[in-house]
Amino acid sequence: MIPLQAATRETFWTIGPVGKAAFYWLAAVAVLVFLYGVYARFAAYARGSADPRDRLSxxxxxxxxxxxxxxANENQFDGDLYTGVMHTFVLWGFLVLLVATTILGIDIDLYRPLTGESFWVGDFYLAYQFAVDAFGLLFVVGVGMAGYRxxxxxxGRLWGKHTSLEDDAFxxxxFLLGVGxxxxxxxxxVGQPQRATETVSFVGMALATGLETAGLTAAGAExxxxxxxxxxxLLAFAFxxxxxxxxxxxxxxxxxxxxARDENAGARLPNVPADLDHTNAESLDDFTWKELMDGDACTKCGRCTDACPADTVGRNLDPRNVILDLKSYRESVSDDPVAGSGSGNGPMATDGGTAAASDGGVADSAAASDGGTVPIVADEGGVIDAESMESCMSCMACMDACPVDIEHLTSFTKMNRQLVDEGAVDSNLQDVFQDVMQKGNTxxxxxxxxxxxADDLDEGVDVPDARETEVEYLWYVGDYPSFDDRNKKVARALAxxxxxxxxxxxxLFDDEKTDGNDVRRIGEEFLYLELAGHHVETFADCEFENIVCTDxxxxxxxxxxxxxxxxxxxxxDPMMPFEREEPWNPDGGxxxxxxxxxxxxxVSEGRLDLSGDELDYTVTYHDPCHLGRYNDEYEAPRELIRATGADLYEMPRSRDDSFCCxxxxxxxxxxxExxxxxxxxxxxxxxxxxxxxxxxxKFVVACPMCTTMFEDGRKTGDFEDDVEIVDVAELLIEAVEAGP
Structure with a gap:
C-alpha cells in the first residue's frame, strides 16, 4: 500500500512513447484548429459595420x-430554476475539468522537466482527485438534466426550425466526455491496485467496485x-x-x-447618420459587428420566443428565428472558412416565423452571387418576412428573457427602418406618419x-402655459391624454x-407634438428627428426644473x-425644421x-392627505413595458395603489415578466391576424x-396606450362584466375625494 503522502498515479499508464508522441501531436493540431476557427469568427465580426455605441469602453x-x-449563471436562473441549476452544473463542471487538465499539463510538461519533481502528489493530488470527481459528477448530472429537458x-421551446443534428451532437x-x-x-x-486506498476518487472508486463485481480483473483492465x-x-480533441x-x-x-452589451439597448436606439448614401438593412454590410455576433451567441434556448407576446397570440414572429435566419443567411453567402457549419440547418430561412426555404432556394442563388440578390427584409422572398417585423410590439420581452444579451430590438428596428425607406409599411402606419407630419399628432x-x-376641469383647477410661466414641472401630456376621450379623463385626474x-x-399646449417614441420604433427615424428637434427647441424657450410625462x-x-x-x-438639412446644433440635456441636468x-x-410627503384606507377594491396592476422593462420602474405605481387602500394582487406575469398590451x-x-x-x-x-x-x-394601468388597448380588449374579449379598466391617477383621485 502506498502512503498517502506519496499518493499519485501514472498519467500515461500503458501508453508507450509512440502513443505519447501521437497524443501531443493530435493535441497541437486540435488547439491550432480551434485557434484558427476562433480567429476566423472574430475576423468575420470585424468586417461588420462600425457600431454606434462604444461597446469596449x-x-x-x-x-x-x-x-x-x-x-453566477444569473440570467439562466431568471425565472427558470431548473435551467439555472442545470447550466451551473455543466458550466462549473466543465471549467473545473478544464482547469484540472491544465494543471496536469503544467506539471507534466513544465514543472517536471524544469525541476525533476512533480507537485501532483500527496495531499495536492488527493484534493485534485476529489475536485475532479465531484465536479465531474456535477457535469454529468447537468448534461443529463439538459438531455432530459x-x-x-x-x-418545447428547445425545438424549432433551426434545431439540427449539431444540437444533439453537442x-x-x-455526456460521452463526462461518462467516458x-x-x-x-x-x-481496477488495473492499478496501488490506487485501492484512493477513496477521495469516490466516483471512480464506486465504478471500479462495480466493474470488479461484474468480473473485470486487473489484467483485463490493463x-x-x-x-x-x-x-x-480522440473525442476530447475532436470536441x-x-x-x-x-x-x-x-x-x-x-x-x-x-x-459588449449596451445596458440601455432597446430603450435607447442607435441613431441614423445624416449620410445620404446610408442604408439600414439593405444588405448584410449594414449590420454592425455586434449584430453579427448576436447570431453566434444565440444558444437556440427559445426563451425569447416563449416570452414574446406576438408569438404567444399567433402572429408571424419568432424572435429566435429572426436572429438565426439572419445568421443562416450570413453563413450561406459568406466565404469565411467557418461559415455554413454553425447553424447546421441547411439553406436560409425566409421569415422570422415558421416558413423555411426549400433546398436550392434563394439562399443558394445568393451564395453563388455577391450576396446582394436577396433582400434582408421584404414582403416576399426576403431573409426576413416584413410581416414578422410589423408583428413586433417593441416590448423588449425577448431581450429581457435572453440569457446572453442578444439585442433583438436593435436589429428589428434596423429592418423596420429599411421597410420605411422603401415605402413598404402598413397603409395605416402611412396614414399615421402623414398625420404627424401635417398635424403634429397621431x-x-x-x-x-x-x-x-383641460376645459372640463373643475372650477379653480388651472393648467398654466409653460411657455409663458416659470414652473417646476413641464408636463408633457402626450397624444392620447390630449385627444382620446377615454384618456382625457386620466389627464384631468392627474391635473x-x-x-x-x-x-x-x-x-406646452399646441407646441407639444407627438413624442416620436413609437414612430421611431416603427422605423420612421427622420420624422422622429424632426419631432425631437422641435421639442428640444421648445424646451429651450421655457423655464422649468424638471419634465414629467403622462405616457x-x-x-x-x-x-x-x-x-x-x-x-x-x-x-x-433643409428638411429638418430645427436650427439647434447643441445636444440636449447631455449631462442629465x-x-x-x-x-x-x-x-x-x-404622497410620501403627505401632500395628498391619504390615510391608506380610503378604498377597498380588489385590484391587479399591469406593468407597462416602457415603464417597467424599459426603465426599471416597478414600485412607484404599486406604492400609489397601496396608498389608496386598495388590495393589490399580482398577476403571474408581472414586473419584468409583464405581458405586453x-x-x-x-x-x-x-x-x-x-x-x-x-x-x-x-x-x-x-x-x-x-x-x-x-x-x-379593477385592472389598474399606468399608460394611456395600455388604457386604450385594454378598453378595446375588454369589449372584444367579453370582459365588460368582469373587470373595470382604471388608471392609477383615476384610482388616486377617487381616494382623495373619498378622504376627509
Whole structure:
C-alpha cells in the first residue's frame, strides 16, 4: 500500500512513447484548429459595420461584470430554476475539468522537466482527485438534466426550425466526455491496485467496485485501458477542434456578447447618420459587428420566443428565428472558412416565423452571387418576412428573457427602418406618419385643440402655459391624454392631483407634438428627428426644473433618446425644421420623470392627505413595458395603489415578466391576424390566473396606450362584466375625494 503522502498515479499508464508522441501531436493540431476557427469568427465580426455605441469602453470593468454574470449563471436562473441549476452544473463542471487538465499539463510538461519533481502528489493530488470527481459528477448530472429537458418532449421551446443534428451532437458529446472520463478512471483503478486506498476518487472508486463485481480483473483492465483512453482522448480533441465551427462556440461568443452589451439597448436606439448614401438593412454590410455576433451567441434556448407576446397570440414572429435566419443567411453567402457549419440547418430561412426555404432556394442563388440578390427584409422572398417585423410590439420581452444579451430590438428596428425607406409599411402606419407630419399628432386633429381636455376641469383647477410661466414641472401630456376621450379623463385626474398637492406645473399646449417614441420604433427615424428637434427647441424657450410625462413611451424617449441626438449633424438639412446644433440635456441636468414617480413622492410627503384606507377594491396592476422593462420602474405605481387602500394582487406575469398590451411598436394603429388579442390574453390572466381570480374588480394601468388597448380588449374579449379598466391617477383621485 502506498502512503498517502506519496499518493499519485501514472498519467500515461500503458501508453508507450509512440502513443505519447501521437497524443501531443493530435493535441497541437486540435488547439491550432480551434485557434484558427476562433480567429476566423472574430475576423468575420470585424468586417461588420462600425457600431454606434462604444461597446469596449472600460473593457476591464466590462469583463469583470460579464465574468460575474456568466459564472453566477444569473440570467439562466431568471425565472427558470431548473435551467439555472442545470447550466451551473455543466458550466462549473466543465471549467473545473478544464482547469484540472491544465494543471496536469503544467506539471507534466513544465514543472517536471524544469525541476525533476512533480507537485501532483500527496495531499495536492488527493484534493485534485476529489475536485475532479465531484465536479465531474456535477457535469454529468447537468448534461443529463439538459438531455432530459431536450428529449422528454419534442414540442418545447428547445425545438424549432433551426434545431439540427449539431444540437444533439453537442449534448451527447458532452455526456460521452463526462461518462467516458469516469469510465477511464474506474478501469484505471481496477488495473492499478496501488490506487485501492484512493477513496477521495469516490466516483471512480464506486465504478471500479462495480466493474470488479461484474468480473473485470486487473489484467483485463490493463488490456482494455488503452482503447478506452484513446477513445476518450480522440473525442476530447475532436470536441476542442469543433468548438468554433458549431454550437459549442456559444461558450465564447456568448461571453463576448455579454462583455459588449449596451445596458440601455432597446430603450435607447442607435441613431441614423445624416449620410445620404446610408442604408439600414439593405444588405448584410449594414449590420454592425455586434449584430453579427448576436447570431453566434444565440444558444437556440427559445426563451425569447416563449416570452414574446406576438408569438404567444399567433402572429408571424419568432424572435429566435429572426436572429438565426439572419445568421443562416450570413453563413450561406459568406466565404469565411467557418461559415455554413454553425447553424447546421441547411439553406436560409425566409421569415422570422415558421416558413423555411426549400433546398436550392434563394439562399443558394445568393451564395453563388455577391450576396446582394436577396433582400434582408421584404414582403416576399426576403431573409426576413416584413410581416414578422410589423408583428413586433417593441416590448423588449425577448431581450429581457435572453440569457446572453442578444439585442433583438436593435436589429428589428434596423429592418423596420429599411421597410420605411422603401415605402413598404402598413397603409395605416402611412396614414399615421402623414398625420404627424401635417398635424403634429397621431389623431390628425388640429394642434390648436391639444389643450382642450383641460376645459372640463373643475372650477379653480388651472393648467398654466409653460411657455409663458416659470414652473417646476413641464408636463408633457402626450397624444392620447390630449385627444382620446377615454384618456382625457386620466389627464384631468392627474391635473387635479397636481393641483391638490400644490405642484407648480405647466403644459406646452399646441407646441407639444407627438413624442416620436413609437414612430421611431416603427422605423420612421427622420420624422422622429424632426419631432425631437422641435421639442428640444421648445424646451429651450421655457423655464422649468424638471419634465414629467403622462405616457411611459414619452418618458422613455425624452429621458433616454433625446439627449443622444446629434442635432449638429442634421442642422444643415433643409428638411429638418430645427436650427439647434447643441445636444440636449447631455449631462442629465434636467430630470425626466413618469408622473407616478412624482406623485409617489408627493404622497410620501403627505401632500395628498391619504390615510391608506380610503378604498377597498380588489385590484391587479399591469406593468407597462416602457415603464417597467424599459426603465426599471416597478414600485412607484404599486406604492400609489397601496396608498389608496386598495388590495393589490399580482398577476403571474408581472414586473419584468409583464405581458405586453399589444400597443407598442405601432400595434396601436395596425390590425393583425392573431388567435387572440394580447389585451384579451392579459385580461384573461387577470381574472383567471391571478390569486384573487374573479374577485378582481379593477385592472389598474399606468399608460394611456395600455388604457386604450385594454378598453378595446375588454369589449372584444367579453370582459365588460368582469373587470373595470382604471388608471392609477383615476384610482388616486377617487381616494382623495373619498378622504376627509
Amino acid at each position: 472600460n473593457l476591464p470593468g466590462r469583463v469583470a461584470d460579464a465574468t460575474k454574470t456568466v459564472f 431536450r428529449y422528454r418532449t419534442r414540442e 449534448v451527447w458529446t458532452l 472520463g469516469f469510465l477511464v478512471e474506474g478501469v484505471s483503478m 488490456a482494455i485501458y488503452g482503447v478506452l483512453w484513446w477513445s476518450h482522448s 476542442v477542434a469543433w468548438i468554433p465551427y458549431a454550437k459549442p462556440f456559444h461558450m465564447i461568443s456568448s461571453f463576448a456578447n455579454v462583455v 389623431f390628425g386633429e388640429s394642434q390648436s385643440a391639444r389643450g382642450d381636455w 387635479r392631483l397636481f393641483d391638490e398637492a400644490d405642484v407648480s406645473f405647466g403644459i 411611459p413611451h414619452s418618458y422613455n424617449t425624452i429621458k433616454n433618446e433625446y439627449p443622444e441626438v446629434d442635432f449638429a449633424e442634421f442642422a444643415d 434636467i430630470d425626466v420623470f413618469h408622473w407616478t414617480q412624482v406623485v409617489e413622492e408627493l 399589444g400597443g407598442g411598436g405601432g400595434g396601436l394603429w395596425t390590425e393583425h 392573431e388567435e387572440v388579442k394580447p389585451s384579451e390574453e392579459r385580461l384573461r390572466e387577470a381574472v383567471e390566473d391571478t390569486d384573487a381570480g374573479a374577485a378582481i374588480e
